[in-house]
Amino acid sequence: MAVVFEKPKSMADVTMHYCPGCTHGIIHRLVCEVIDEMGIEGDTIGICPVGCSVMAYDYFNCDMIEAAHGRAPAVATGVKRTNPDKFVFTYQGDGDLAAIGTAETVHAATRGENIVVIFVNNTTYGMTGGQMAPTTLPGQVTQTTPYGRDPKLAGYPIRVCEMLATLRGTALAQRVAVNTVPRIKEAKKAIRKAFENQRDKKGFSIVEVLSTCPTNWGLSPVDALKRLEDDMIPYYPLGVYKDADAFSEKEGE
């Protein structure tokens, strides 16, 4: 019988710990498909965050490093600087990347650190049980914003791609989503481009993936996908915010 669908080679053959309906599995798979297609598993080192994907080191067959909360871009910098010919990616959630690790994120980007950052934005701290994240929408109810996020009390969400697109060292800043099949295909293209940027030494590439958290949102998986479409995308518009060679002389400063 002809095989029409199989697990990517670079994806470990283990059961993942993610909740039913969580989109982490899809995003993992997209990264693995790109690694397989580019044939770079043996030359890739992945950095895991703290958060729901903390144990992702068990799910990728390339070499993996577990970082402290928010520090993945710094760890990736240490890896990439000492191994410039290897592929290095971080896989981070919104709390990790845009709250505790903001400095590491911004400075890795502005240095034009030649790495790939997969940024999973689901507007919540999932692993700790659904607290407010830096990307939690105004009005969104979480464990620590029980009456809805009030910007007067809790400030406004951060739009990460828009912010990083202002930095010269950023090569790619693109926001995608994984709530429909066409969008999943688009997301994969973006991830592929990010890895190709690294191969071509273009600078810092971040792909922000709008993702769901049915468990902490208190929604069914299908309703969670609908919320992503109806509530998240209007606040976090999809698209390419920057696409350039960070070190080309055209932009010379």
Place this chain on the structure above:
Amino acid sequence: MTHDILLAGFGGQGILFAGKILAYSGLMDDKEVSWLPSYGPEMRGGTCNCSVCISDDPIGSPLVVEPSILVVMNTPSLEKFKGSVKSDGFIIVDSSMVDGTVDRTDVKSFYIPATQLAQDNDLAGGANIIILGKLFRETGIVSAETFKKAVEKVVPAKKAALAANNLKALQIGINYEG
């Protein structure tokens, strides 16, 4: 034999550099040496001092608190450190920068207008080396020959012209009687 030397003045007078030449002079004579700068918030023109120990034995604390030789290039440093000099010790004063004299009879005091001499001889910034010349003349802790070697060691080859100026400044200090 141990020489505990304290050099003090304003930042920019070349106190640390003079200390370095002294320390290298000791090194050239196969002595044990140490050099310790005062350090603080980075500020031009602040006070500055430098401890240099030259000894036949391993050096204990590199911080000179009771100098056997004190070199001062400004008035506040003389006021601050003159009381700490050991009996029979030396105090060498840049008299063009320092008001007043040493009011101790148990130490040997020498005055040289090092800054003025540097200006008169077109050796801007050379007062620190002129005063070192005086120090060598009066204390004899190292020979002029050793000092010359130390200058060559400290001043990079590509700045050989500076080495020549330093040697000229040294000679002025050695020749100065007063």
Place this chain on the structure above:
Amino acid sequence: MERNLMKGNEALAEAAIRAGCKCFFGYPITPQTEISAYLSKRFQKEGGIFLQAESEIAAINMVLGAASTGVRAMTSSSSPGISLKSEGISYIAGSDLPCVIINVQRGGPGLGGIQPSQADYWQATKALGHGDFQLLVYAPCSVQEMVDTVTKAFDLADEYRMPAMILADGLLGQMMEPVTFPEKKESFKDKPWAANGHGGKREHNIINSLYLQPDVLENSVKARFERYEDIKAKYAEAEMYLTDDADIIVTAYGATARVAKSAVNMAREQGIKAGLIRPITLWPFPVKEYQKAAETAKLFLCTEMSMGQMIDDVKLAINCSKPVEFYGRTGGVIPKPSEIFEEIKKYNGGAK
């Protein structure tokens, strides 16, 4: 070999290059910034990697990343910056990674001051981050010994897969002394555990400190502590100076030990039987040396540039079998030999 005068901080940096250090990640802080300045210049020519990080936190995590791939990596800082690094150091220890961390101590707590201090002893030996772990801690007392201990620190860190610290202070970092360097090290221990790309030739390596099953975590910590026992048995180091017949044992490490030695010499000139124990490793602490001295000494006098931190380990080492007195200056004040000599005289009378 030709002796050259070199600042302690620069000597630490050059020693790291000689020891095969390939990368340095740092952040400016007085009084250790010469290390960064020196390496930024030298690594450019040597083909090493120098990077000024956005923070101490980032710097130590860059070290974690580089060390994960098997290269020799180093960072340096001074007291407040080491506090910031403590998170990363705990992760490095928990991930069984080798690296070298330099602390050129200054006065604290808080922003404190920038003059020499030894008030980070507890931090270095007991609590440099959360969890059950130790660092190798070397406490050199001269510029030459700083060079020698950097080499040892890198070698032992690799051997036991753990972080090593050089605990210096502002005095040692800023002073110049004659120094000679070893030849540059070219061959290193294999690191089959490194996460540097499996190249299709082996299973994937994971560098990690997370163990959600308590019994698994306990076993991993216990295995680490078994290695610690091995280190304790083999690598504790101390200098014993005039201790054989000493009634009073002065003990101090690092820069303070130089002052204490002068004080011991002053005491000997006066006919007082004083000696000095100078720990060169603070962890492992040279317990046997203290125990041996305690057999004959009447009293110990611990001197530190702190309010008294190492004194706890001295008391533990000799099981409080002899009185252990303390003299310290803190906040950046360097004790004078005469001050310590006065203390020796005081206890010499008291010990009779």
